[in-house]
Amino acid sequence: MEFQVIHTTSYEYESGVTFCHNIATLKPKTMLGQTLLDYKLDISPEPAEITERTDFFGNTITRFSIQKYHKELKVTAKSRILRDYTLQPDIGTSVTGKTINLENALELLKKNTPEHIDAKQFILESIFIAKITPEMKAYAEVSFKPERPVFEAAFDLMTRIFTEFKFDSGFSTIATPLHEVMKEKKGVCQDFAQIAIACVRSIGLPARYVSGYIETLPPPGKEKLVGTDASHAWFSVYIPTFGWIDFDPTNNQIPKNQHITVSWGRDYYDVPPLKGVIYSTGKNKMQVSVDIRPA
């Protein structure tokens, strides 16, 4: 499948901005099963400086600064992506990956191979997932048992979050603490991803946050509207002997071609699509639109 993604973020500043420094994490990854064919970042007004680099987690981040007075900032990332999930390792055909139980997985992880060293940092607390409460651990332990295969347990956790948590875009913001989400069982995709990560970490397995897009399909017979898609987030679990495998708790599925990966990190904090420091006195208004369609 080939996709075209247009992700536009715009800010309107009530009293204008004289100067700003920003970081954008918008460039989709090239990895097994996903190839970035073309990528263009349009920023208006034109930045005085713009540089690109790879961050600690291997994501491409763009830093730019605008040094003239402006009342609106518009950042548009256009990408063309070739997606073929069948090229990724299939857990269905991996005998050990599918069957390794929690007890054995934890035992294997004790060994500090280079791969394990890298994966194990995703067990530790992170900026947004700093306080894993006993409630989260208890929630995880319903799915994760020493004898049960890790994959099965993770899948079960995903399904439980999908069924027990309510999607409610009015409930949370990025500043809503995790335990609030756990208590109210409400939130959006990034909350669900972070709850799942907290649960997986609480039982001692590595879990990371994946930021990207999902293609939404129009109801049968209707034409797709522009901008109905959105940034999306899900989680990934490290299963020893197999590797990382993604789960989407918002849609209760293992990502296939509809999911496009932009970046990953310990939690949302590591990979916000756009952040920055502005010099201004007034308020600002933000608008985001994402459009994904087969190219």
Next chain:
Amino acid sequence: MPIDTNTLFKNYFSDFKNYDEVLKSNMSVNTNWDKLLNNITQMGTETLISKQKEMDWLMDENGVTYNVYNDPKGMHRAWELNIVPFIIHEKEWETIEKGIKQRSELLNLILKDIYGERELIKNGIIPPEVIFAHRGFLRQCDQIQYKTAKNLLIYSADLARGPDGRMWVVNDRTQAPSGMGYALENRFSTSRILPDIFKDINVKQPSHFFFYFNQMLIEAAPQNKENPNIVILTPGPLNETYFEHAYMSSFLGYPLVTGNDLVVRNGNVWMKSLKELKQVDVILRRVDDVFMDPLELREDSYLGVAGLLDVVRQQHVSIVNPIGSGVLENSGLIPFMNAICKYYFKENLILPSIASWWCGQKEERSYVLNNLTNLVVKRIDRSNRENIFFCEFLKPNQLEALKQEILSNPCIFVAQEKISFSTAPDFVDGKLEPRKVMCRTFSIAHKDGYSVMPGGLVRVAAERENLFVSNQRGGVSKDFWIVTDQEQTNIQSYSWDDNCKTSISGINDLPSNTAENLYWSGRYLGRALVTARFLRTVLNKISNEQYTKQKTQSESLLSLFQSVTNITSTFPGFIGEEGEDALKDPLKEILSLMIDGDRVGSFAQTLSSFNNSYYSLRNLWSKDMWRVFDGIQKIWKRFVEDDDKTSTTALIKVLDRIITRLIAFMALIEESILVEQGLLLYFIGLQTEQATMNIAKCRSLLVMNHKEQPQYEILEALLTSHESLNIYRYSYRSYLSIENVIHLVLLDKDYPKSLTYQLRRIQKDIDRLPHSEVTGKATDCQKFISEANFKIRSLNIDTLLELDAEGIIREHLDNVLAELSDLLHEMNLSISDTYFNHSYQQSQLVNQNFPL
């Protein structure tokens, strides 16, 4: 020396438990201390007591402070230096010095490795979690390359003597170690107050060390410039060691800046100066890692510079120490330090550290959990007292809670053996007492290794049996002597050939923040003086009328009351219907205007605003300035808290005392600060404020027409408050006439207190400010002030005196004064806009909420 007969040592051993630096358990004296104890004994108890008092006084007088948050003694607590120094002989010091150098090199390699190859982790020397779970490990700093000789440029170790008699490392300080300035000031003060105490003792001096320190800063410049621009970045006057930041700034001669003074543009860091942006090469920072860059690190920080980290990445600026070095302040590393040392150097650590168990390992963890009550537990990334658990003092439920906490997140906990460190004699209440001591040492990187300061800063536990030694809680310090058998030239030379100093000088390069503080200091000082003088005049007048037992307040006094409100803009005050009450008890209103710090326009508020803007300039102060400044604070504090405030005489007395000191202070500013250092800004502020208040005074006292007697009294009061009565008498030798008074206070070209003179002076000073060369045109502030000057020059005394049709007010005078006042106001706004440029605040594009 026979100890038992020495009264100074009376009770020294009464409840002696510890290893002591001076006295061995068989009551013999450590011979290294012989001479010092001799000198102290010869001085005698009386002298020692008075010397300690003198020392306390000197610290206070010199403004050596250590700010303690929420301290009942106030923000600026005086630094305490005990007169008895701490001694280590060169023979022992040589080993310690070697140990510090070894540890510096080691930590440098660890720092390089952690943000580079991470071989230590890959090769299993340290467990990954010790680094990855530490909050100081900043992934944003990964793989940054530095051009400096070492990655770790300054290192500070806290040492204490362990039970085996060796010096042990207690803490590593690697972000922005404090204490060097205090150590230096301690040595200066000891030499000044106690020259006799050095008799026959050879003490090593730290002058070489500071030479290396300066050299390190110069060589840190990424472009290898001859005259790099070096700045010292402080979190600001509220920080506990702000004294030291200012002290180092004036000692080294580099500008003291806050994050707000710096900006990142076009891949470089720039300092906002009065004239332009000036590129910065090296930042010696006293701001902690995560606050350094709100773009990439802590988003809510206002102490750093947005975009800084990327400039570091591009090697266009050097930060001393580099951002991210806080990961070395890591008690999780301690159990592995010897293995790391063997890995790199094939040798053991020279300086031992406290036996420590990292809870991330299974066996260690179970040892810790089984022996908890004998241990001290810390978080690997928090070494402050709040995060240290002395388990022997915990109640069973607290112990259980701690166990659970360790089990739920074992990687972030370390347990250490409970150690009793040595004590040294401290002079307390006329005798010597054993107190726990901790030595902070300093080392500086250069091409071939590290240089160590001979001595350092010794801190003493606040109470006799205290376990903790920490300045965060106040506490006492000691001069730290490395004594040698070789003769020392006891000349302390701190001047070195330095061609770097000229790089930032002149008004063009004045940091705009400093300029702004100077300008406001001038304004507040002017306001304080004019307000105080006017209040004094009014109080004198009240006092006179009380004396003559007048039944009702005279017309002139009423006018004066109302003008008090006008001049200070403290409405309703004495004015209008709401003012009726105040007029019934005028003293109460005046007292409120004096001491009510929450009231806008009150004298107390002006004074406190002055203190704030002035305190943030302390790197520019001379010692005399501090003394007078401190005097004002003390008089005022005593008055507000204790003194009688019911009689006019008492109020007049305190105003008298404050006014004298304000004037002394103004004279000191003029002789202590150069025009290039920003004195110009101070003058502009001072003159503008005085001119503005002069106008307000004239408007409220001269516009209304009065009968002869009250007119006379009002003019007399005006001139008195203006300190111009004598000049008037000398110049006019006549009865007070409104015509002459207007001439003297408004129009006289040669009298420095006349408005004409003040406006001309302001214009002259503004013309000397740096102006944009690009436009070549007059700035807005120039336009406003020249318009004011033009206006006042064209005034005609007869028109000014004209009364309106009803014969009540001098309308023309009122209008002109109002216009002049507006012009000054516009000029002030445009000075702010042109030179201080902070009309825009830093904020986040997206507001997030997280504790990094």
